[in-house]
Structure formats: structure tokens, C-alpha cells
Amino acid sequence: MAVIEVRDLVYTYPGVSKPSIDGVSLTVEKGEFVLITGPSGCGKTSLCRTFNGLIPHFYQGELKGQILVAGEDVTGRQTFDMAKRVGLVFQNPENQLFALSVEKDVAFGLENLGMSRDEMRKRVDWALNLVGIYDLRERAPHEVSGGQQQRVAIASVLAMQPEIIVLDEPTSFLDPLSAERIFEVIYKLNQEQGITVILVEHRLDLTAKYANHLIVMDKGKICLEGNPHDILCNEDVGNIGVGIPKATLLHKQLKMKGFPVNPKTPLCSDELAAQLLEALSK
Amino acid sequence: MSVFDGLKFRKISSPIHNLDPRIKFIYVIAIFICAILFPQMLPLIILFIIQLPFVFIAKVQKQWIRSLRGAAFLAAFIFIINVLTTFFYNNYTLTFTNVESALAMTTRFIVLVESFSLFFLTTSPDHLGLAFEQSHMPYEFAFAFTTAVRFVPVMAEEAQTIMDAQKARGLELEKGNILKRIRNYIPILIPLIVSAIRRSMELAEAMESRAWGATKKRTNLYLLKLHKADYILISLTILLLIITIYTKLYVQIPQISELLTSLTLFAT
Ligand SMILES: Nc1ncnc2c1ncn2[C@@H]1O[C@H](COP(=O)(O)OP(=O)(O)OP(=O)(O)O)[C@@H](O)[C@H]1O
Ligand SMILES: [Mg+2]
Numbered sequence: 001m002a003v004i005e006v007r008d009l010v011y012t013y014p015g016v017s018k019p020s021i022d023g024v025s026l027t028v029e030k031g032e033f034v035l036i037t038g039p040s041g042c043g044k045t046s047l048c049r050t051f052n053g054l055i056p057h058f059y060q061g062e063l064k065g066q067i068l069v070a071g072e073d074v075t076g077r078q079t080f081d082m083a084k085r086v087g088l089v090f091q092n093p094e095n096q097l098f099a100l101s102v103e104k105d106v107a108f109g110l111e112n113l114g115m116s117r118d119e120m121r122k123r124v125d126w127a128l129n130l131v132g133i134y135d136l137r138e139r140a141p142h143e144v145s146g147g148q149q150q151r152v153a154i155a156s157v158l159a160m161q162p163e164i165i166v167l168d169e170p171t172s173f174l175d176p177l178s179a180e181r182i183f184e185v186i187y188k189l190n191q192e193q194g195i196t197v198i199l200v201e202h203r204l205d206l207t208a209k210y211a212n213h214l215i216v217m218d219k220g221k222i223c224l225e226g227n228p229h230d231i232l233c234n235e236d237v238g239n240i241g242v243g244i245p246k247a248t249l250l251h252k253q254l255k256m257k258g259f260p261v262n263p264k265t266p267l268c269s270d271e272l273a274a275q276l277l278e279a280l281s282k
Numbered sequence: 283m284s285v286f287d288g289l290k291f292r293k294i295s296s297p298i299h300n301l302d303p304r305i306k307f308i309y310v311i312a313i314f315i316c317a318i319l320f321p322q323m324l325p326l327i328i329l330f331i332i333q334l335p336f337v338f339i340a341k342v343q344k345q346w347i348r349s350l351r352g353a354a355f356l357a358a359f360i361f362i363i364n365v366l367t368t369f370f371y372n373n374y375t376l377t378f379t380n381v382e383s384a385l386a387m388t389t390r391f392i393v394l395v396e397s398f399s400l401f402f403l404t405t406s407p408d409h410l411g412l413a414f415e416q417s418h419m420p421y422e423f424a425f426a427f428t429t430a431v432r433f434v435p436v437m438a439e440e441a442q443t444i445m446d447a448q449k450a451r452g453l454e455l456e457k458g459n460i461l462k463r464i465r466n467y468i469p470i471l472i473p474l475i476v477s478a479i480r481r482s483m484e485l486a487e488a489m490e491s492r493a494w495g496a497t498k499k500r501t502n503l504y505l506l507k508l509h510k511a512d513y514i515l516i517s518l519t520i521l522l523l524i525i526t527i528y529t530k531l532y533v534q535i536p537q538i539s540e541l542l543t544s545l546t547l548f549a550t
Contacts, residue, residue: 049487058490080496088491094436095484098429100408107503109492114499124503142435156492 002068003164003196004028004051009065011046011055020046022220024065030163033190033210034198035228038217039241044200045091047217048168050074051198052082070163083109087157089167093149094141096156102144103128103137106156113160127159130193131185147178154185164196165189176206183207205245208232208267216242233265247272298340298404302512303413305519306401312519313397316526317390322535323382325526326389332522333396342403349399353392361388378539407431416506429485437478444473 004027011021020043028034036044049055053074056063067074069085090096099105103124110120128134131151136144144152150170157165167186171179183199187210190197201207208214208228216224216231218240224231231237232248247269254261261279266272313329320326337346364384369376407428414424448469449455455466529535 052491054487054490058487079490080493083491083493083496088488090484090488092484095481096488098425098432098485098489100406100411100428100432104408104503111501111503112493112496114497114501117501117503117505120501120503141432153488160493 001030002027003030003070004198005066005068006047006050007066007068009050009067010063011050011065012062013046013059014061016061020220021050024217024220024222026215026222026225028164028196028198028213030196031190031194032196032213033187034196034213034215035204035207035211036198036200036215036217037202037204037242042217043220044217045168046220048088048166048198048200051164051166052086052088053077053079054088080112083162084113084160085162085164087160087162087165089150089153089157089165089170091169091172093146093153093170093173096153097141097149100140101137102133102139102141102152105141105152106137106159108156109160123159123161127155130158130189131155145178147174147181150174150178150182151185154182158189162195164198166198166200168200169202170199171201171203176203179203180206183210186210202243204228204232204243205268208245208248209271216240228267229265232267251275294341294406296340296404297511298336298400299406300509300511301404301515302506302508303405303409304417304506305508305512305515306405307413309515309519310397310401312523314394316522317393319526319530320390320535321383321386323386323389323538324535325529326386326393329393330389330396333393333400336400336404340400340404342400345403346396346399349403350392350395353395357388357391360391361385364388378543379537382537382539412502412504412506415502421500433481437474440477441470441474444470 006024006026009021009024010019012019022043024043024047036047038044046055049059050063050067051069051074055061056075057079063075069082074082097105099108106124106127107120110123115123124137125134128137131154133144133148133151133155136148136152141149141152150173154165154167154170165186170186171182174182183206186197186199189195190210199207199211211228214224214226214228214231215222216237223240224234224237232244233252237244245267247266251261251266251272255263259279260282262275264275266275313333317326317329320329337343361384364387365376365381368380368384372380408431411424411428411431414427415421445455453466453469456463457466
């Protein structure tokens with residue numbers, strides 16, 4: 001079942017002549033882990049903003065085409081209505097936290113929805129536990145690390161129990177280890193809670209292995225789309241400016257040099273190591 | 283960085299910190315009223331002394347003394363002005379009573395500083411924001427307040443970073459006359475303002491994405507509830523007001539100078 005359907009979307013920011021999204025059509029199925037990548041300025045963030053109606057409600061501008069979330073047209077709904085369906089997590093953790101304590105921040109969206117205090121308490125504790133920061137609930141935002149701040153941002157979106165969670169480069173302010181931990185949390189949500197994940201990320205090295213739907217964008221268009229195993233061995237990917245995982249590159253080299261590896265493209269070093277062991281034991 | 287550390291709020295717990303901020307505020311106002319009602323030295327000294335236990339229970343002596351020290355200059359100023367005006371007004375004579383009433387003015391000011399600093403030293407900003415939210419003020423006020431508290435240290439840090447960056451590029455802040463020095467700050471202010479605007483856009487976007495404005499009847503994770511200590515404080519406050527009004531109406535308050543003279547007379 002499709003949870004998001006975008007049809008022939010063209011969007012131009014106000015006061016800009018060139019469209020930032022230039023004829024995008026895509027379908028996201030329920031429970032998918034979608035990875036969106038592409039060079040800087042190709043329109044990834046703009047696309048994310050259309051999923052909960054920030055574009056066109058907050059940003060105005062000119063929009064053509066259709067965005068359907070769970071079968072409903074986003075342009076006819078307010079952003080605060082969409083917030084219950086689609087949760088957005090942004091790049092800079094600092095600018096998404098407004099309250100003076102972690103748990104108050106997680107409760108922010110629920111307070112806005114006018115939820116009762118008992119129900120809110122349950123949801124907040126549930127969300128904090130899910131991302132593993134229950135112990136930090138009474139800390140102030142500046143007392144926790146960047147990685148923890150980003151977890152707070154994720155928890156605050158989760159507390160609203162959306163069907164879809166969209167994360168726009170959630171780890172670009174973090175070191176690789178913290179980033180990896182965040183990705184693990186996101187993957188767990190996808191696997192255990194069945195939440196549809198849309199993740200924008202440059203570092204395919206860390207994330208390609210989680211995804212079952214990869215979208216490569218360039219200049220406001222989608223240029224490649226499909227299973228990451230199929231896409232990443234494509235010759236064009238390298239030319240667009242996408243960071244292909246090192247394991248994938250090494251696999252390609254080995255194949256070219258005639259080493260008898262499994263033809264399936266690996267996405268991370270674990271997968272490649274397994275293939276190498278298999279080849280060596282023959 | 284130590285200058286900016288002072289801007290960061292800390293959570294401390296003590297019986298005084300845990301009091302309901304609304305009740306504490308009523309107490310501060312009551313002290314304010316009492317201090318205004320008495321022009322004599324003696325009751326003002328008593329008002330000063332009865333607040334001391336709170337300072338010690340809250341364990342904020344150090345910061346509290348610092349705030350009093352900060353007010354010392356203004357207090358001295360009030361004293362001197364008072365003494366001088368009475369001096370010139372009474373044809374260049376000065377009595378003990380005159381000095382004492384000038385001292386009383388100064389003490390009144392100190393009592394006000396004492397109670398206000400006690401309030402702000404023992405009330406955490408999130409508690410205060412909560413009090414705003416739950417006293418039927420528009421939520422936007424409370425939100426503006428907590429967001430300001432939240433982002434002041436962040437922006438202060440940013441200002442420091444920009445300052446360092448511009449200095450590294452050869453900007454000399456402490457050079458030239460006053461006008462030149464003010465102009466030196468422009469390369470710091472502009473990036474700071476630009477970044478503040480960008481930050482506010484991102485904040486607005488994040489707020490929208492978390493259902494800001496979904497309903498007029500916003501709820502709150504926390505509920506301010508009155509505890510035993512709050513009832514004790516409100517009783518003490520009412521008692522204080524009653525005593526004040528009674529004393530004001532029926533008791534002749536002696537001047538300390540008179541007391542002292544009669545005491546010396548008695549001794550001889
Ligand atoms: N608020 C805005 N107003 C006007 N133009 C914008 C705005 N935000 C983005 N753009 C333009 O839209 C285009 C796409 O930007 P977008 O932020 O979506 O790219 P991106 O793929 O997210 O890039 P990055 O990887 O750097 O985050 C860019 O040309 C950008 O200049
Ligand atoms: Mg972006």
C-alpha cells in the first residue's frame with residue numbers, strides 16, 4: 001500500500017526563477033526504508049518539506065502537481081494536521097528543541113494537540129525509552145551531547161506516533177560513531193514499529209545497508225531509483241557525485257580483476273567480508 | 283567562556299526552590315508592600331532579618347551576597363542623596379533623626395533587592411515559564427520567555443565564536459575612539475543577526491512540524507500543584523501583612539536614635 005504518492009511535482013520558491021523540484025514522481029510503500037541522496041542543492045530538503053505541507057503552506061511559492069499522503073492531498077491540509085501523520089526531523093538538533101528540559105520537549109507536539117496529561121505522560125515515556133534516553137528526561141537541552149539532542153528531536157516526533165518519519169540529514173552535525181547509533185535507532189523503529197522511514201543522507205557508507213528503496217536526485221529531478229543493490233553498481237551513480245560505499249567499490253574492482261566473488265553488490269563491509277570468505281573457502 | 287556560563291540556568295533543589303513560583307511571587311509583593319508602608323528604621327531591619335532564613339535554607343548565600351554587593355553602590359547613592367537633601371532643606375543642620383530616616387530609605391531599598399534576588403535565585407526559568415503558562419496568560423508569552431532563556435546561552439556562545447573568527451582575520455576591537463570602537467562591532471553584529479534570523483526560521487519550521495497551533499486549548503505535561511510548604515508560606519505572608527497593618531494602625535514605632543539616647547540616659 002502506498003503511503004506517499006507524488007505526481008509530477010514542480011515547485012518554485014517565492015522570488016526564485018528556477019524550480020527547486022522539477023518534475024518529481026515517486027511512490028513510497030508502507031513500511032519501506034527509503035534513502036534519498038544526491039549532491040548538495042539538488043532539492044532533497046525541499047522534497048522533504050512537501051511531505052508534511054511545509055511546502056507550500058509555510059514557504060508559499062508556486063506548486064504544480066500532486067502530493068498524496070495516505071491518499072489525501074497535502075495541499076488541502078494544514079501542517080499541524082499533517083504532523084500527526086508525518087514527523088520531520090531536521091539537520092540541526094539545536095534548532096528543533098525549544099523547551100528547558102528533554103521531556104518537556106518531547107511533550108511539545110502532544111501539548112499542541114491538546115492531549116490529556118496521563119496519555120501524554122505515557123507517550124513521552126514510551127518515546128524516550130524507544131530512542132534510549134529515558135535517563136536524560138530531566139536534563140536541559142544544553143546539558144546533553146549533539147547525538148543525544150538529535151535523539152530528543154526524534155523522540156519528540158515519535159511521541160506523536162506518526163506513520164511516516166522523515167529525517168533530513170539528521171547526523172550531519174555528529175561524529176561517525178554517534179551517527180551510526182542514530183541510524184541503528186532509526187532502523188529499529190522501521191523494523192520493530194513498522195514506521196515508514198524516509199532518510200536523506202550523503203553517507204551511503206553508513207546507511208545503504210538499511211535501505212530497501214534508494215532515490216538518487218540531481219538538479220531537482222530523480223535520476224535513479226530502486227533497490228540499492230541494483231542502483232549502486234550502476235555506472236552513472238559515480239558521475240552524479242554520490243558517495244558510493246567503499247565495500248561496493250572494492251567489490252567492483254575485485255570483479256573487474258576477475259576475482260570470483262558473488263555477483264550481488266555488497267553495501268557494507270560485513271556483506272563484502274562474507275562474500276570474500278565464501279569465495280576463499282571454495 | 284566563563285562570562286557566558288552565568289547565563290546558563292541550573293537546576294537546584296531545596297525547599298525554597300521547590301515552592302510554587304506564584305506563591306513566592308505573592309510573598310515578594312507582600313514584602314514590597316510592607317517595606318513601602320514603613321518609613322522607620324526598626325521595622326525595616328526586622329523585614330531584612332526575617333528573610334535571612336530563606337536564603338540559608340535555599341543555600342544561595344554566595345550568589346545572594348553577590349547581588350547585594352551589586353546593589354551597594356546604588357544604596358550608598360540613595361543614602362547620600364537623602365542626607366544631603368535634608369541637610370540643605372533644614373538650613374544646613376543635621377540631626378540623628380535625619381540620618382536615621384536616610385538610613386531607613388537605604389534599608390528599604392536593600393530589603394527590596396533582598397526579596398527580589400531571593401525570588402530570582404530560587405526560581406528556575408522553567409518553573410517560571412510554567413507559572414506563566416498556568417496563570418491564564420496567553421501561551422505565546424510563556425513560550426517567548428522559555429525560548430529566550432533557552433537560546434540566550436546558545437547565541438552568546440555564537441557571538442563568542444564570531445568574535446574569535448573576526449579577530450583571527452585581524453579585526454581589532456579595542457582600538458580607536460568611542461565611535462570607531464562601536465563601528466568595530468559591526469562585523470560581529472551582522473553575522474550574528476543573520477544567523478539569528480536563520481535560526482528563527484528553522485525554529486518556526488520545527489514548531490510547525492510539531493503541530494504548533496493545532497488547538498486553542500493547549501495542555502501541559504506538568505501541573506503546578508500547591509504543597510504543604512506553599513500553604514505555610516502563604517500563611518506566613520498573610521500573617522506578615524496582618525502584623526504590618528496592625529502595627530501601622532495601633533503601634534507607635536520608636537526611632538532607634540531615641541531608643542539609644544534614652545538608653546544612655548538610663549545608664550548614667
Ligand atoms: N527557503 C528557500 N528559498 C529560496 N530558495 C531555496 C530555499 N531553500 C532552498 N532553496 C533552493 O532550492 C534548491 C534546492 O535546495 P535544497 O535545500 O532542497 O537542497 P538539498 O538537496 O537539501 O541540499 P543540501 O544537501 O545542501 O542540504 C537550491 O538551489 C536552493 O538554493
Ligand atoms: Mg538539505
